Amino acid sequence: MxxxxxxxxxxxxxxxxxxxxxxxxxxxxxxxxxxxxxxxxxxxxxxxxxxxxxxxxxxxxxxxxxxxxxxxxxxxxFNFASPYVELPKKLTVKENLEIYGRLYGVKELSKRIQEISKDLNLESFLNKKTGELSSGQKNRVSLAKSLINYxxxxxxxxxxxxxxxxxxxxxxxxxxxxxxxxxxxxxxxxxxxxxxxxxxxxxxxxxxxxxxxxxxxxxxxxxxxxxxxxxxxxxxxxxxxxxx
Amino acid sequence: MNWNKVYGLSLRHFYLIKSSFPRILDLIYWPSIQIFLWGFISKFFTLSSSYYNNTVGVILSAAILYDFLFRSSISYNMMFLEEIWSRNFTNLFISPIKIKEIIAALTLTAMVRTLIGMVPAALLAIPLFGVSIFKIGLPLISLLLSLYVFGITLGLLVTSGLIRFGPSFENIAWASLFFLAPLGCIYYPIEILPEWLQIVAKILPLVHIFEEMRNILINDIISYTQIFLAIAISIFYFVLGVIVFYFSYAGAKIRGTLINVGE
The missing domain is CATH 3.40.50.300 (P-loop containing nucleotide triphosphate hydrolases)
Structure with missing residues (x-):
């Protein structure tokens, strides 16, 4: 494009x-x-x-x-990632990715979440609340959100x-x-x-x-x-x- | 309208409610406190007032209905503020979701939040004070619907202000309902108001809703005209609220305020 x-x-x-x-x-x-x-x-x-x-x-x-x-x-x-724009802190990483996957109309969403989590090493904290993550982890989650819709x-x-x-x-x-x-x-x-x-x-x-x-x-x-x-x-x- | 997106955004708020017990407790706590407070006031009035002496619970029923309006409006505002507080605003508005889908998601989720708070409170009033709003019967559904639509409208107007003026408009969110309460004739008949104010009050749906509630509970008469009027006025304001929201959104894009909300 x-x-x-x-x-x-x-x-x-x-x-x-x-x-x-x-x-x-x-x-x-x-x-x-x-x-x-x-x-x-x-x-x-x-x-x-x-x-x-x-x-x-x-x-x-x-x-x-x-x-x-x-x-x-x-x-x-399109998609966008910035450390100055956050994802809801009280929601888990998986929940956030699911919500944005739905908003972007991603097909086979579970598979996509699994795939991107593996690629960006999110698997170990997928069920942790986003607000509890380190800045490095948050950053990767933000990147995952920005790539969720290919x-x-x-x-x-x-x-x-x-x-x-x-x-x-x-x-x-x-x-x-x-x-x-x-x-x-x-x-x-x-x-x-x-x-x-x-x-x-x-x-x-x-x-x-x-x-x-x-x-x-x-x-x-x-x-x-x-x-x-x-x-x-x-x-x-x-x-x-x-x-x- | 893409319902998958509406569901997606609603899910964001369901997950938020589900994730925190204090949040659920907070939803139930305030309506229940209202029931206690107005329950005792109501009990005192029924014993001491000739107007209310044959109709136990008119004031308490009014308090429950008013709280339903209050909760629906606050729920709508809270969900919008939640996006600002969590600095998620930009992510939401750059996603391919339509404004009408955002409004639909917030409207539907506000209903769930309102019911979480109001159902226990309404049920609590039955054993504690012997007052059941369900005595209003089937017209109750229409009255609640009208209150809900008007509550959402107030939410829409406040969120329009938040988009237009930023988070500094937050205080108005809390004050908006108190401003209209005196004109709503929630606890007293419209005749109490000066004549000129009665004209103003009649252009709001609240007077029609609460007058009808008293009509049913005190006189045991249902006025379908009054109910229809309440719904029609509420829908009129709702459409107006949606238009204001769209204008506010378009204005915010010109002023560039959308990108700074939450920072």
């Missing part, structure tokens, strides 16, 4: 949160969205998930305008934030393998530059609602004469003149 964004804009009264943003994620590709806090990443993701109505611009799903498509049909092919486009907002290096690596490896196996498109918002370098085919850098640069990680590093993506990010985020 291909996701294309053309001249996307969101204005809140006099404040422009997202300003003329355009990008494309081809099938099987991962796009990294980088930028300092408040640069418009969340608003952009919100518009792509149908939570925020854009002021201007188009969101195209396989060349068709999202606005003209059936919202529920499109959303059944999404064609996956939105990940800082998927490894607050994870120890071992679990972080497990999650990154799993995403890598899942993507290559299922040919899904991923939009990844992250502050972890090594993660972005490892997972993303293309990167866009945002600042104050605008895309200030884009390309592959290597091309951006080379273009700005830095040794790694983190230094490139810092240069772009801090130096206003460099951007203009």
């Amino acid at each position: 291909k996701l294309e964004v053309k001249n996307l804009e969101k204005k809140f009264k006099n404040f422009t949160a997202v300003n003329n943003v355009s990008f494309c994620i081809n099938e099987g590709e991962t796009l990294g969205v980088l930028g300092p806090n408040g640069c418009g990443k969340t608003t952009t993701i919100g518009m792509l998930l149908g939570l925020i109505k854009p002021s201007n611009g188009k969101i195209l799903i396989d060349e068709e305008n999202f606005e003209n498509l059936n919202r529920e049909k499109v959303l059944s092919k 999404p064609k486009i996956l939105f990940l907002d800082e998927p490894t934030a607050s994870l120890d290096p071992d679990i972080g690596d497990f999650v990154r490896k799993y995403i890598e393998e899942y993507k290559s196996k299922n040919k899904i498109s991923i939009l990844l918002a992250s502050h972890n530059m090594r993660e972005v370098e490892r997972l993303c085919d293309q990167v866009i850098m945002m600042k104050e609602g605008k895309i200030v640069d884009s390309g592959t990680c290597k091309s951006l590093i080379d273009k700005h004469g830095r040794n790694n993506l983190e230094d490139t990010f810092l240069k772009l985020a801090r130096n206003k003149n460099e951007l203009e």
Whole structure:
């Protein structure tokens, strides 16, 4: 599934949160969205998930305008995971997966829950309440929820934030393998530059609602004469003149 | 309407109720306390008031019916607030569920939550005070239905406010029913109100419901016109509530508030 964004804009009264943003994620590709806090990443993701109505611009799903498509049909092919959005804490992991499986209309749900639990090592705490889990376990449950419906486009907002290096690596490896196996498109918002370098085919850098640069990680590093993506990010985020 | 999705969302709330004994206890506790309080007040009134002296339990029956309205509205609000408190709001609204399916799921689940609290309370009133709301007979179903629809409507309006203004609107959720109670003529006849306020009260279904309840219990007369009016007004407000909810949702998408609810 291909996701294309053309001249996307969101204005809140006099404040422009997202300003003329355009990008494309081809099938099987991962796009990294980088930028300092408040640069418009969340608003952009919100518009792509149908939570925020854009002021201007188009969101195209396989060349068709999202606005003209059936919202529920499109959303059944999307999913989202973020450590800042939680699942009901009083419910067990299995109950949460069952509920979201039903909401996404997943067929053979028990089999799917079993499958994803095995893949993400959730089996030992499947019947434990979600609120009682460690952050690493919660993170994997959130990822399981985001994959329950075999999404064609996956939105990940800082998927490894607050994870120890071992679990972080497990999650990154799993995403890598899942993507290559299922040919899904991923939009990844992250502050972890090594993660972005490892997972993303293309990167866009945002600042104050605008895309200030884009390309592959290597091309951006080379273009700005830095040794790694983190230094490139810092240069772009801090130096206003460099951007203009 | 996809009933599997409605069931899925309802399941979320059933699991929540099932998972916690204090939660079930809380559902039963407050209606039962109301029964005790109003049971004794009712007993005192029946002994001391000429208006009520031949009809034991009119006040208690009114208290039970009012609590049914209160519980149905609060149940609806609570389930919506539950999504905000658990920071699950975004997950729910990005799932492929229609707004009408969310409303249907909350409406059906609110009924279960209400009944968990109200059935024990109504049964408790029989041995404790010799008062049974079932004495109202078949019209009771219509009165409860009307109360339920109106309770859900108030829930819809409050949740619209929560979507529009965020969790700060939570206090209104608790205050909304108390605001309407004086106009509902729950414990007194409509004639007590000043004439201009009687006109306002009559555009609410509550007056018709509670007047009819007293009519049946005190005069042993059933007015089908009054019952029909109560249901019709409740349905009218329900449709209005649904429209307000849809507008509020559309407005929240423009203002971008959906993504911040619960944070």
